Amino acid sequence: MGKYVVTGSASGMGHAVAERLRGDGHTVIGVDQRDADVVTDLSTRVGRSTAVREILSVSDGRLDGAVFAAGVGAHRGKERLTVEVNVLGVTELMLALQPELAAAGNAKVVVFGSNSTTSTPFVPRAAIRRLVDGDTAGATKIVQRRGALSAPAAYAASKIAVSRWVRERAVTSQWAGSGIRVNLIAPGPVLTQLLRDQLASASGKQVRSYPVPVREYGTPEQLAEWVMTMLSPAADFMAGSVITVDGGTEALLRPTDW
Ligand code: NAI
DSSP, rough: OOOOEETTSHHHHHHHHHHHHTTTTOEEEESSSSSSEEETTTTTTTHHHHHHHHHHHHTOOOOEEEEOOOOOOOOTTTTTHIIIIIIIIIHHHHHHHHHHHHHHSSOOOEOOOHHHHHHOOOOHHHHHHHHHHTTTHHHHHHHTTTTHHHHHHHHHHHHHHHHHHHHHHTSSSTTTGGTTTEEEEEOBOOOOOHHHHHHSSHHHHHHHHOOOSSSSOHHHHHHHHHHHHTGGGGGGGOOOEEESSSSTTTHHHTOOOO
């Protein structure tokens, strides 16, 4: 049986993945700001260092996989928090855990992106560039110039940046070449606390009008099932892929992109 890190394990899709892994007999090191094996705040450098230190103290030098599901949605006034968790909460932990993942020989990493990467218009390129370089303060200043649209811009920029960062590294000798398969899942609207908060927010009407061709929201369990496949030997021939599971929104909005 394997040993897996799951961030965002207290709620939604991270919780569903942790449950599936535990149900299959694996050991899960859950990381979250509450109700987790490692309770820490991934929006701060200190909190991320604590996460790494505590994970390493129980990993025995080897990890079979990691799932980065901790994330913050689009909230006006919380742009900096969003980009810290959604970008550095992945990149800093991934880099720090690379030796333990490499030690397993065939580890799998799944990072939660989003289909907002392709469905959000006018995301400032300069903010994305800064986030890819880890400059969360600079990126926040840029998205805040968007005024009323600063929150969705911060969210989409964070997910585009983390997707780019992950894809660039996934195919290098440090990752694919070290036996570690790193891939992204890009959900559409999935009924979790994150989506409930968005539906209840001032932009709830806009969120409700988001087109989903299958006419229902996804469930955390459906997405967890895809993640389980991406953690299985079925993913041995996958590196840097983005698996979109979104009820058809991307195909609806970008039918001619292929
Ligand atoms: P959720 O809100 O149910 O779970 C997110 C978890 O992340 C929570 O347990 C929360 O405590 C944790 N978290 C947030 N900030 C943290 C911090 N500073 N430190 C430590 N933990 C923190 O959300 P959901 O929907 O399960 O989201 C999982 C991932 O999927 C996120 O990365 C999200 O951006 C992404 N996603 C979600 C979509 C949706 O419609 N629900 C759509 C597309 C992507």
